[in-house]
Every structure is written in structure tokens, then in C-alpha cells.
Amino acid sequence: MEGSSFAARSIQLSFVAIVGGAWYLASETGSVSRLFLPPPREVHAALSRLVETQAFWSAVLVTLTTIAKAFAMAVVAGIVVGYLVTRSKLLIKVIEPILSGMFTIPITLFLPMFILFFGIGTGSKVAYGATYAFFPIVLNTIAAFSKAEERYLRAARSMGANAWQQFRHVLLPGAMPVLITGLRIGFFICFASVLGGETISSVAGVGRNIALAAELMEPARMYAWILFVILTSVTLNMVVHSIENRVRSR
């Protein structure tokens, strides 16, 4: 990594320090309304109060369950549909542009439809998150399996590999890197869209609690929730990257 030099590291650290210091000064001196920017100690107090409540953990559980369901559906549907499409060059030519064209439109547009169909509960968020995450997964699956080198397949065939062996030892290893990238992108899109769906219209979950704290004008609580989401997502990022690297290096 290029940023490992001492000077670069100190610039990064001082960036964090400046942001933190500016937050502290601006909020403590009252030059910014505490409605927008509560002092760090208030946010800290709100966060430590929050994690002790039962409501906090049940909201987190609702969101995590929703994400897990949505992602599982997107993975199964995306990989199965993607793989089947790549079994024919014609199908790729017909279907891939439709899917990639749809993916450039924000699927968020259809959130009101999901809420109309599945109600305001978690069902609409599962469907919305699954639909959004389906696209990167299916597109990367198509890209991954359609790139398979014909001559490797021919070599495997000429050495007597059956259909399953061709898939297991030629197609799948070749497809794995792009496939994994699709899963990672799909996961974080799923994460963000479930949160967004909850923020816009729901009755429970983390996103709902952020919106609720904003509506009730409780900035410290809102910042505490936001901080929790950011920390969770940074942790998830690291976990997912290490999984990805492990799968790739195998």
C-alpha cells in the first residue's frame, strides 16, 4: 500500500484529529446548534445508555434478520439465474443488457410499490433488499461464467472430465473471483438498502430508530445510532474483505 509512509500516516491521523477537534470545539462553544451537532460526550453518553436497553438489541436483531433473509434470497436467485443465462450465448445477448440497464435505474424508485405489496413491516424491506442485491450478483455471475476459457474446457473434456468435473474444476475456479466480487457488492447494497427502506418507511429496525430520533429532535440519540451503524459497517467491511481474500487465495 502506498499510504504506509510516516508522513502519509500522520496526515491521515491529523485528518481524524481535526475532524474530532472541530466537532468538539464547534459543539462545546455553541457556535453550531446542538440540534445538528451535539457535543461528543453527549453522544457517548447516549450510546452507552442505548446499548443497555432491550429495545436497542431488538432493533438490531430486526435489521440483521432482514438483511440476512434478503441477502440469502438474492444470492440464491442471482447465482441460479446468472448461471442458467450463461449456458447459452444467445441468452446472454438477450438478457444481460436488460438486467444491466435496469440496474442503472435506482431500484429505490420501486420502494413504494414494495410497501404497497408487502406492507410496512419487514416483508417489504426483505423484498426490496433482495431485489436490489439481486442485480450485482446476477450480473457478476453472468460475467464470471461467460468468461470461461473455451480451451480449458476443451482440454478438460478431452481428458475425459464429465459435466460435473468440468464445472467443479474448470468453470467454478475460473468464475470465483468475479463471483465473489458480486457477492460483496450485493451484500453492501443489501445492507444499505435495508437500512434505507427502514429509514423511509417502517415500524421497526435500526433505520427506523435513526429517523425516529431525528423526528423527535433527539440529536444525541440519532448520532449514537449513526455511530453504531458506521462502526458496524466498517467491521463488516473488514470481515468481508478477509473472507474474500481467503477465498481468492485458495
Add this chain to the structure above:
Amino acid sequence: MTVQTLPQAQSGPMRASFARRAIGSAFVLRISLIVAIFVALEIYGRMWADPAFMRPPTAIFDAFLTQILPEPKVIEALWMCVIEIAAAYALSIMFGVIVGLVVGASRFSRGAFFPIVLLLYAIPQVSLLPLVILMFGLGPAAKIAFGFSHGVFPIIVNVVAGMRDVKELHLRAARSMGASRADTVRHVILPHMVPSLFTGLRLGMTMTLLGVILAELYVSQGGVGYYTRVFAESYSPAPLFALIGCLAVIAILFNELVRIAENSLTPGKRRTRALKSSVKE
């Protein structure tokens, strides 16, 4: 084994030519698939669907003509949406290119600042949506701000990536042939950056659309979000679908605009390859 593979090898060329002809008509097939989906929706909507949740496409188009077009307030909300997207995208390009050029200027600045950009990019911005609305109010400012904060990062990242990938060999060749610093930027670095820049602009547009739409839907007191809520709560799917359709058309037109700009400004590359554009990284 040889006996098994022999018939395959014989039918190979014949099948290939058939496949080639069929691929030539892929466009026709694609269009007919889309038409078939609409016909299926029409039949389903007329025969079985509950009119409180689902209406056939013709009824939705009818609602567009009778309930969307004649309503000046709905049209105004949609037009506002267009302005917000354009403003947020313009800001994203401006700041994205400037910040990208500064961050990517040298190996040192890239090492120092790029991790900060990536860290900010990784934050799930949707968790900040209520805060952005609190800060900028319910009007267009909040939506522009949210669209901008979504759109700017992919542009920065791709500008930096484009500058990083300039080949040292080309730079040295230009220098050894007596190119000045300005010449090098004009004739080596900029042309090299164009593909990567447009990848950023395309992604930036997708993200700007996402940011603006998210903020529009979140604010249910006015704008498009108000009408989606009213239509959904009164169980009138036809105008709701028509409104969503209008937004989808707006999104498609903005995306097309970027694609047309890309195709006309990228030398030697007539069409964006669909497969390449679909993979985000």
C-alpha cells in the same frame, strides 16, 4: 471417448453458424421479451389482480394521462426532481474532478489522502439521511446535498485511479521527446484518464440518482415523496405506478445523456461494452 466426442465435433460448425444468426437477432428477441412481459402483466392485471394493489399497464398509462399530466403540482414536483438531479450531478463532477486531481497529483498525496476518501466512501450514507434533512430542511437543498454526497465519491475514486494507471513508460517517452509539463498533462495524462473518468461519471450518475430519490422518498411532506405516500395510502396503484414510471424515465434519460457524452468524447471507442459497465469494480 473418441466415439462420444466425434458427433459433437461434426455438428460444431453447423451449430455455430446457427448461433451466429440467432445472436444477430438478439436485439429483436430482447424487445419481444420485454413486450411479452408487458402483455403478461396486462393479462394478469385484467383477469386476476386485486385492483387495490396492481393495475394493467394500459390502466397505468391512462392514469398518467388523466391523473399525472393534468396536475400542475405533480408535474412541478417531477420537474423539481430533474433540477435537483442536474444540480447535484454538476456539483459532483466539479468537486469530484478537482478533489480527484489534487489527491491523484502525486504518489505522496495519493498515499496520504486516498485512504481518507475510501474511508468516507465506505460509510453507509443512508444512515445520515435524517441528519441531512434536519440540516438542510425539507426543500430541494437537502436533496441536492444528498445526491451530491452520493455522486462525488465514485468520481473522485475513478479520477484518482485514472491518474495512477498512467504508464511510467509513456511519461518517460514524452519527457525524452521534449514534452513540457503542460504537454505531458495535455497529451499523455488527460487522454489516458478519459475511460476511467467516464466510468466514474457513469457510476456518479447512478449514485446521484439514488441519493436524490432516497431523499425525495424520505421527505413525505412535499415533492414526489408526498405523492407516492398519498397514492400508496389511498390504495390507488395506477397513479403510483405512473409516477414511478415517470421517475424511471427521468433516470433512464439522465443515464443516456452520460452514455451519449461518453461515446462522442471517447476517441476510438464507439460503444460502451455492456458487460464491463455492469461490474462495479
